[in-house]
Amino acid sequence: MKIAEQLFLFLVFPGLLFSATMGLFVGWIDRKLTARLQWRAGPPWYQNFVDFIKLALYKETLVPHGAPKIIFLGMPIVGLAAATLVSTLVLVSNVKPHSGFIGDLIVVVYLLLIPPLSLIIGAFSSGNSFASLGASREMKLMLSYELPFILALAVPIMKSGSAIRLGEIILYQQSNGTLIASFSGAISFFAMLLCVQAKLGFIPFDIPEAETEIIAGPYIEYSGKALAILKLTKSILMFVVPILLVTLYFGGLAFSAAGIVKTILSYLFILILMIVIKNTNPRVRIDQALRFFWTVITLLAVISVIFAYLGY
Amino acid sequence: MGFKEKILTKSIYVFHLSSGSCNNCDIEILDCLTPRFDLERFGIVLVGSIKHADVLLCTGSANRLTIPRIKKLYEQMPKPAFVIAYGACGSSRGLFKDSYNTGEPLDEIIPVDAYIPGCPPKPEATIGALVKLIGKIRAKKGK
Numbered sequence: 121m122k123i124a125e126q127l128f129l130f131l132v133f134p135g136l137l138f139s140a141t142m143g144l145f146v147g148w149i150d151r152k153l154t155a156r157l158q159w160r161a162g163p164p165w166y167q168n169f170v171d172f173i174k175l176a177l178y179k180e181t182l183v184p185h186g187a188p189k190i191i192f193l194g195m196p197i198v199g200l201a202a203a204t205l206v207s208t209l210v211l212v213s214n215v216k217p218h219s220g221f222i223g224d225l226i227v228v229v230y231l232l233l234i235p236p237l238s239l240i241i242g243a244f245s246s247g248n249s250f251a252s253l254g255a256s257r258e259m260k261l262m263l264s265y266e267l268p269f270i271l272a273l274a275v276p277i278m279k280s281g282s283a284i285r286l287g288e289i290i291l292y293q294q295s296n297g298t299l300i301a302s303f304s305g306a307i308s309f310f311a312m313l314l315c316v317q318a319k320l321g322f323i324p325f326d327i328p329e330a331e332t333e334i335i336a337g338p339y340i341e342y343s344g345k346a347l348a349i350l351k352l353t354k355s356i357l358m359f360v361v362p363i364l365l366v367t368l369y370f371g372g373l374a375f376s377a378a379g380i381v382k383t384i385l386s387y388l389f390i391l392i393l394m395i396v397i398k399n400t401n402p403r404v405r406i407d408q409a410l411r412f413f414w415t416v417i418t419l420l421a422v423i424s425v426i427f428a429y430l431g432y
Numbered sequence: 433m434g435f436k437e438k439i440l441t442k443s444i445y446v447f448h449l450s451s452g453s454c455n456n457c458d459i460e461i462l463d464c465l466t467p468r469f470d471l472e473r474f475g476i477v478l479v480g481s482i483k484h485a486d487v488l489l490c491t492g493s494a495n496r497l498t499i500p501r502i503k504k505l506y507e508q509m510p511k512p513a514f515v516i517a518y519g520a521c522g523s524s525r526g527l528f529k530d531s532y533n534t535g536e537p538l539d540e541i542i543p544v545d546a547y548i549p550g551c552p553p554k555p556e557a558t559i560g561a562l563v564k565l566i567g568k569i570r571a572k573k574g575k
């Protein structure tokens with residue numbers, strides 16, 4: 121019974137099926153808004169679903185000559201499983217704040233590392249030089265954003281009484297007001313937003329897949345079902361990472377009548393902010409990204425931690 | 433028209449290959465993605481990798497250097513895949529027909545599904561050819 125329930129949580133709601141559907145839909149919001157910002161009409165709402173079905177059902181899946189098949193095709197699945205697990209954990213904590221376990225935030229942080237890691241391994245195994253170039257850039261990018269990301273994450277944890285639990289952070293905000301309203305929370309939210317931008321591979325930091333210089337980077341050799349899974353992983357992350365931010369800084373998802381409006385508004389605020397940043401900035405070089413994250417953003421995160429410690 | 437044909441024609445990833453064009457056709461392809469024509473509203477996007485592509489859009493008259501590469505790229509495309517010959521050069525070698533290094537026309541190298549005449553073709557002609565290609569894919573169901 122317990123296992124069936126958990127399988128349902130993982131595979132249907134709020135796991136794979138739900139977050140995949142929402143992810144593909146959020147992917148459409150991204151494409152449509154991008155198109156509108158460029159004065160174009162943009163694709164219809166079902167475009168990402170059609171793309172996914174086409175890749176998953178009707179296109180050939182090719183494995184490059186000499187690439188280890190299991191690693192090359194297995195890694196996208198590992199990444200998808202990790203992304204699904206993140207969305208399950210975050211959403212379940214939101215629905216039932218008391219249900220999480222101590223340290224589930226740490227698990228989320230680690231799970232968020234797995235999709236880029238699996239992509240790196242898959243790309244290296246393909247043997248394509250552009251893919252390895254993209255993978256090495258992805259690795260450097262991970263090194264640069266991970267430090268300020270974890271530092272900024274310390275602020276919600278410190279504020280909510282040092283329990284490293286998503287539910288605890290939600291409960292704290294329910295009684296004490298949202299964290300974004302506090303001084304340290306606002307600074308750490310800003311640092312976090314830029315780290316997340318890099319985590320999702322959005323434009324100022326889409327250095328690993330830079331389409332105009334290294335074609336599609338780690339994705340270059342993937343086709344058919346494997347490419348569909350990679351795109352799905354990306355969509356799920358694009359759906360769930362703003363929810364994580366809502367959870368950490370905007371008081372989590374609320375399910376009362378007024379709460380739903382507030383939840384949707386804060387979710388859309390974060391999503392649209394990310395898409396607008398993406399559309400108004402040129403791509404930076406990898407060394408610029410590294411310097412930016414290790415100086416400006418890390419400094420911001422440290423300042424927010426200090427203010428959180430002082431109680432602001 | 434079955435479900436498969438519908439899906440295939442609603443989402444077309446285009447790989448653009450320049451096999452020795454004068455670069456005018458290539459610029460004209462980009463025109464189709466600008467706000468005025470915006471092919472993304474039909475689900476047509478340019479992709480960077482041949483492994484993601486559904487359609488190989490080939491500009492320029494194939495010359496001795498590029499003919500082996502065209503063949504290689506065509507073989508690397510995940511099937512079902514389609515080929516469009518773009519411009520007078522792509523369709524029939526155009527004004528480079530008698531050049532010292534021009535080989536066979538494109539449709540003798542790989543199977544071509546649609547031709548876009550013009551030097552360079554207007555974006556309207558490009559869209560017209562894509563409509564023809566879509567009609568062709570959808571009509572295939574019976575066979």
Ligand code: SF4
Nearest residue numbers: 453454519520521551
């Ligand atoms: S068809 Fe005309 S414009 Fe196009 S590549 Fe040939 S010469 Fe250039």
